[in-house]
Amino acid sequence: MKGLVFTGGEAVEVRDFPDPQAGAGEAVVRVRASGVCGSDLPRYRDEAGSKGIIPGHEPAGEVVELGPGVPPGLRVGDRVMVHHYAGCGFCEVCAMGFEQACPNDRVTYGTGAHGGHAEFISVPARTLVHLPEELSFEAGAAIACGTGTAWNGLKKMDISGRDTVAVFGQGPVGVSGVVSAKAMGARVIAVDISDERLDFARELGADVTINPLQTDVVAAVAEVTGGRGATASLETSGAEVARQQALEVLSYFGKCSYIGNGAPSRIDIRGEVIRKVLTIYGSWTFTKAEQIDIARFMVDNRVDLDALISTRYPLSEGGRAYREFAGGAIGKPMIVFDA
Template identity: 45%
Template sequence: MKEFPDPQPGPGEVLVRMRASGMCGSDLHFYRGTASFGGGADIIQGHEPCGEVHAVGPGVTPEIASVGDRVMIHHYWGCNTCDHCRSGWPQMCDGGNVHTLCIDEPGGHAPYMVVPARTLLPLPDSLSYKAGAAIGCGTGTAWGGLKRLGDLGGTTLVVLGQGPVGLSGTMLASALGARVIGVDINSTRLDRANRFGASEVVNSAEVDIREAISELTGGKGADLVLETSGVANGDALKVLGKWGRACFIGLPGPVSFKTEEIFRNQWTLMTSWTLSSIEQRRCAEFVAARKLPVDDLFTKIWSLDQAAEAYEWFDKQTDGKGVFEF
């Protein structure tokens, strides 16, 4: 824990009062000192922020943001002029000037945070601040991966890993019309997967995953796979059926195969990087419309002065998702 002066919004910026700041699995790269993509001891962590507009800087009109607005935040911003930025994908900015919360910009694990007004997205009235925080990255990352996979209706989808992102994928995909088979090595997580909409679950530590999925799919294999753990990529290729599509969103996530062994399967393999600002808003609207239990992803609620204890707990990765509430 460190003390920082309260930030002040400049031109085109807003000061957001934090109401919830989620803990994301990628935080552990910084916590463990293994991150290879920025961050540091002087960068405030937290890239799942959600709160309300506390003050606006010069040039921010009421049409853009007003004090009291309930807002989510898309946690990247770029040049705002290239095709990627203008289509809602600032993390892919061609201008070479991508800013990311908790990597090179102060994040949400603090009472206040300054961000460009263009990063704000409305939080539906029916959603809690912690739901908005989850949609900002963890749940939103699952949504982004599912959108990459395409139409889910009537398909059989295997979700590998039933941590917070995997459970989000299970919940969202089930609501989008897929038959979801949840896979994990932790029985508690598999129990939660059932509650979040999985039709069947498989403990890959206890059974041969290839045989289990083959039996559940009548020998066809899965239509789709969403890999969320970062360590089960080989399993994805074991269970994917012919013409199948797989999306890999877990980090570090090494994927390897010999073309001669798999080319006859006619697979489509892809990655997904969080989600666009447009899809973040759509995800929130979908969750609100379907009344999906995003709040239930959180198994621990912490105050900011409990941060050391919170990350000691989170580092064990034996439970669910944590959030700081303010």
């Protein structure tokens, strides 16, 4: 099979790999779509590259082979997403479906084992989640990490039509937050330093857009909320200033969910969190059960996740996909494979 690797210093190659075989309890999936995610960029830029491992932790496709011992709920031909972590399968967090926190023997597909930027991927069958027929493979790949992460950060705050939500950062995760918050009924304020990304967020349903390079974010949010502030915020950028502003824009008793990775930073506990009686959530992807809920929500609410997909690339143009994404391209880039 063909698979993509990072060879170091933003260089990318498509190489030949042996076709995977399904061992006991495993499934082989023919990848139909594999998302490009911001968390891949550090290894893309690093001189060590991906060390021969195929990246891509957002695959969706079709089951083509099952190993012995796979339960009957999964069949060849099923459309699936990959919950891209595998722990020991027996500890408390694994039993919860949160295998990314397994303290024993955790694997992340696309980092510690071959991921989805290839024609096939082999994973434990228990990591697979059925993809509803109403959703495209691209939508399934988006849910598998970035979109699902944004949705789960919002769900922790119980977002509804009562809320005004400020979403900081309008990369793939941030615009997923815009789309998800709108589907939950909220009024949405999108914040980013790129006017192009803000335009895209508005196309996807953002009610208000704010560029911090052009206006004071806190003052602007206060103005559009009649001085009250937002009831909730979702921080996706990982930037220190955004992490602080995500608290400053909130009303009394507001809620903030942090999902953006980034360097260590400090926030004002006394002046913001304590005095305004705020609630802060940390949110790291989702459990397998939550991935099922996310897909069901998108179907039930007729959310057009395909609108998030800005550009589709064949595997042979994976280098261009990462080059353009690293350069600040809008939306969600997707590596796709012909049927």
